[in-house]
Amino acid sequence: MAPVAPRSGDAIFANIERVNAELFTLTYGAIVRQLLTDLEEVEEVNKQLDQMGYNIGIRLIDEFLAKSNVSRCVDFRETAEVIAKVGFKMFLGVTASVTNWDAEGTCCSIVLEDNPLVDFVELPDNCQGLYYCNILSGVIRGALDMVSMKAEVTWLRDALRGDDVFELQVKLLKQVPEEYPYKDDE
């Protein structure tokens, strides 16, 4: 039951209208900056970003499913693939790779080589501990939530903290089974 999903979002990305990258980046930056000034603690900011991301994600998923005719994923592996290959390409214009599967196939890492959010960004000393792109994890969480997967998204590596890439660990906590309302047979 392999879905006929596009394996990369290039096609969709091609005919999605875009916004100037710098404008986008700076806008996001302004948001983060404002959050930092408003709720003076980095931890709070991380939470807030994640929450915002969640709110985006639960909306974004529909758009995503509509634009990219991804059909139902059979398992989590495929979902992760779709997120990385199609989702990121579609909305961020970059493609991520999925690695580090664990044995149960419930936990993997999405690795972003480049990340348009963090152009020009450099973490000052007082903002160490800030997950600048925490909104992304929130988005993924929200999106997965809408397709009834309770996931936990955490940053393993952050280029802003001196790592070479961005690595998001997506850990599937629980899947609320959606029963097929009718019998299989007869």
Place this chain on the structure above:
Amino acid sequence: MDPARTPLGQMLLEEITPVVMVLSTPSVEEACLKNGLSFLQMLTPFCSFNNIDVPVRTASDQPYRIHKFKLRLFYGSGVRKPDLKVAEEQLKQVITDSGEKVFSELCTDVPEINHELASSEDRNTPSWFQFFNKELVRVASFSDHEAFDHPVACLLAVSSKDEQPINRFVDLFNTNKLPSLLNDGTMDPKISKHYLLVHDNQDGPTESRASKILTEMRSTFGTSDCLMLCINSSPDAPIKHQVNPWASQISDTSPNQDLDCFLNIDDINEIKDLMQDLTSKHIIPNMEQKIRVLNQQVSATRKGFKNQIKNLWWRKGKEDGADSLNGPTYNFNSIESQIRVLGDYAFMLRDYELALSNYRLISTDYKIDKAWKRYAGVQEMMGLTYFMLDQSRKEAEYCMENAFNTYLKLGSLGQQNATRCGLWWTEMLKARDLYKEAATVYFRICGEDILHSAVMLEQASYCYLLSKPSMSRKYGFHLVLSGEQYKKCDQIKHAIRTYRCALSVFRGTTWSYINDHVHFHIGQWYASLGMYDVAVKHMTEILACSHQSKTTQELFLGDFLQIVEKTGRTFEVTKLQLPVINISSLKIIFEDHRTFGSPSAVNTKEGLWHSLEEEMIPSFTAAKANWLELQSKLIPKKLSQSNVCVAGEAVKVNIEFRNPLQITVPVSGVTLICKYSTSTEELTSNENELSLKTDNEVDHFRDMSSGNSSFLVSEVDFSLGGGETTMVQLSVTPKAVGTLEILGVRWKLSGAIVGFHNFELSHPKKNIVKGRRKPKHPPNEKFKFMVIKSIPKIQGSIHSLPRKAYAGDLRQLMLELRNPSEFPVKNLKMKISHPRFLIIGSQENAKLEFPGCLTKNIDSVQSVTHANPNIMSDTVFSFPVDTSVQGETPLLWPLWFRAAVPGDISLYMSIYYEVADISSVIRYRTLRLHYNVQVLPSLDVSFQISPSRLRIQDFLVRLDVVNKTSSESFQVYQLSSIGHHWEISLLQPPDAIFPSQTLMAGQAISCFFTLKKSRRLPTLEYNISTTHDRSDDVLLVPQCSQDLVYNTNNVPLVNFHHYERLQQKVSLENLGDLNTVDFVLISRPLNSTINHGLSDSPHVMSHHSCHLSTSSTGPISWLVDGPQTLHHDFSASFCEINLKMHLYNSSGVTVFVRIDTSDFDGSGGHLNSVNAVQSATPDNPAGWHDVTPVNELKVTSNALETQPGKALSLESVSPYIWSGSSSTNLHLEPMSSAEVPLQICVFSPGTYDLSNYVLNWNLLGDSDEMSKPSGKCQGYKYYLTVLQST
């Protein structure tokens, strides 16, 4: 603008004037000395004429009139180059005492920069500047290369007392007494002489002798040049002049003492007219005449084309002759000197055109002759002339610069002239408002002489200030430069003065190095003057110099401390930058109705506690409301928000100190500054007076901090290493009811200096513990506390709670509650965040020893009450009503702890209690405890249940135990199934499984059990069996070892198991499913090598695994019953074999079952059926929920094993056909079994795998649920061997 009006003009009219050489006999002098004056001094005041109205006719024919005129009188001895040394000393003296003078009035505060600008006009020309410059100019006078210092006339004075005055006159002017300059031919010795007979009237009347002499003189020297002056004509009584014309002369005598002189008015008038007509009738005409003469000569020799050529040719001729540094020496009658003289005379008589033309003329000559000094001098004069003519400024400046540079080229000889030239130049620039350029010139003037350059730099700085737009930074910079110079020639006071002026520029600058430099040096210098207080004030500015190098920091701090100790008292500074207080880290911990067991409990989020306490605290808001209104009775509304703290309980303040330096600083006596007031109105009053008195904050703080009996403050000492940061906890304990306010913190730096920091004035981002009220607080409210009378406060702790434990570790803990106060508390409640880890025991458990209480050989009656999990649901546990905590005796209450899962667990528990007396503002309090436990993985237990093929409803249980620890070894002790509807029994004797009876680190074992439903009718209720049947417990150790069996249906195991069940529940539908079994594996650590890191070795460890579904293949279980082997003679016929299938419906509802048998040709069906097996279990498709690894393993594994099974059967097994009905349908009642006959036909001997049939089942019955679960079951392998019978 008239050039003559400008300062430079004035200066020139003063300085460049005719010189009269005075030669006098001693008797003349002594006659004058009667008046305390020298002859020269006596005449001098009358040599400057403000309005001498003389017509002057120089080379040009039409005369013009001179009004202001001045003669400079010099004794013959004075006509020479002034001595440098003397001049230097004089200058130094001038500067020094001016320094004293200025410094004394400057010890007031530093002038502001704008005030600087306003008053700079007079500031940049203080009297001593003027004087200094004048002196500098004078130093350069009587140089041989310029002529305006040449005496134009000579005044010979002889007293009438001298005998043979005529001869006296003569030998006064004989050459060997004349100054060298006249003799060596630099100056023209043939100067017009004037003979003055001085008669002292006190020696008798004039006519007798003096007149005789005069006539004699007249006859000798000619009438015109002989004069007579009578002085001291007043009778003996000396007369006082109200206006003393000589005041300026004798600066050394104090001006108030006006010299009594015998010169009466007509004497003075006589002197006046004498000088007047000397000037107007003789000197000026002489000069005029000389000018004319010289002019004719010059024009004769040099004017006109022919002369030019000749002159050039001639100079070329003597080109080779002279090239010393200042060219050839010209004596006075050389044509060049005469031209120069002509120029200077013309200049002095203000005929600037004439002067200029001559200067031009001569300058080329000097240039060609490389007579640089003279050339420079001429250029200088040209510049001045241009200036006085006020035409072609460019020319003027060009000339000045030219002259200046030329002088500089000359090196030391030119130095003074260069300075003079520069000064004139700057004056010229200033006169034209070119202050910036003037400043640069000043800057260039300053040569190697430090003192001069200091003054020059300072003047330069003022020029920068005056320039438009004013360049304040340059001003500051040059002030600092000059300050350094002053310092070098130890004019400390000037240095300080300049630096302080500079400070007005640099104040509040962020240019760190500049700031440090200025403050540090001012500090040092003040210290060197012994003014330590000011020094300290400046030094404190630079303490936090993190940007400086380590050595510099040590230097700064060292000097600072030295100075401080020199002062001999401890300073108290409001803004001491060392150490730095991280105000954002300020955190106030206080306990109103919430009390904390440990600091970690304080730091946990308020929200977490709220969620924990919600149902404990009776209607939180309501309670708050009523204590609020109760409060509002006590205090005004505005304070109703203010924080509440209890008398006798400490309010703690966490604050961070940071040491910016790289060197360690000792900090001592860190205390809070608090203000206590008994009533609230008073507090509000001196609240605003606090806001007023921020200036004299220091003493304000001092009396605040001075021992106030109404509260106690803690004192902390620590030492901060380089660049390190420490969090300090300070506390204040109010003793009486009232209002307490925390104003700030004070500390003592290295025992010498006390610093204050006021929390109010620097409004920080305070994160007070009660974040909930954050928005409501105005900042100052944060530090105000309403102290209420003391109420009980329970202290609690859990005994022997391990920091580390292995998973499954089960132990009994003691909660100890103490109430030091004498007030009683009532209805205690308790709530625990993680009931999975920590549950509350009963009082009875306290009596039992552990772990004996777990075993079954105690009667389990007393545990019934607690064993029921319904009350163990996560609601509040409330202590029995009669429990009282008071006084010495602590309340001990048992807790059960079980390390449920590996990981770092933080356990929160909150204890609620109410205060007995109603009058108190706070009705109830909560004690919050927080503990962290690290749980290490110990045993990994997994079960696999497969239906037994021997008997229906029997199951084979495979237990896998892996020891995940690194070093521990355990004894797997007992396996029990919870609830009484399963019976387990070992397949092998235990010692067969565990020969060593231990499970080493990393070792894994697996053993098998048979599991069968117990005959008793099971219900969903956990009914507690009072009769012990051992059927649901299996000891995994040989009986001999121990005889006690742990009662898994008893507290606390059953309670923990309850939570485990809740935790491990997969999904709702198979909770309480009869086909699920829960196991508890009890293990015990063997050797107690565990107690590294662990507080004490665990005794019992229980591992729970729940909801192990026996019916992995759906609700039905079946069994194919038939012969295993049989003999048949195939030669006779094919063989028919009858089999029976026993079906059992283990579910609660009716099941519809269809049995489809399929033959081999439909082998595709097998593959489908293989897929079917995988997707048949709808509740766990691969990877779609968090199943334990073992389950996962199982699913995949039997998927794998069916696959090759089929494959194998395909090729190896010879075919057979189902001869019975290909499909059978039947309904199975709940918990009922049925038999279905099956038949196969085989055609050849062989072994057959009768597994290719499929059971389709789906649940009927309760059709209200929309989705009816259904599924397929692949048949299991059943091998039948048929042999050829013989």
Place this chain on the structure above:
Amino acid sequence: MATTACFIIVSRNDIPIYEAEVGVAAKREDAAQLHQFILHAALDVVQDLAWTTSAMYLKSVDRFNELVVSVYVTAGHTRFMLLHDSRNDDGIKSFFQEVHELYIKTLLNPLYLPGSRITSSHFDTKVRALARKYL
């Protein structure tokens, strides 16, 4: 490579937001404050010059003994000031231009609020590299 070179970035309100001694000369204790004094004083000259020209690179605006101050004024009136004793004008110019680009990147960092001190180590290393390259 210049023996002495002190580079300072001064914000529009005359606060130094970045300082670096990029000369090869051994760092003397008093040198630092002298350099600051000179540069600070040079600001006076700059503020006159800055409005007279539209060019960003006003060459050498001021001098003290043998030390020359070259200044580059960005559009935001942030001033790059270099105190140097070397003579390659174009080198300094290109140095300034490259630093300007770096500075713009820093400005675009949303977590950097303009006018505050530039603490980024990355920026620092880059600047020093440029100094080695051009000065």
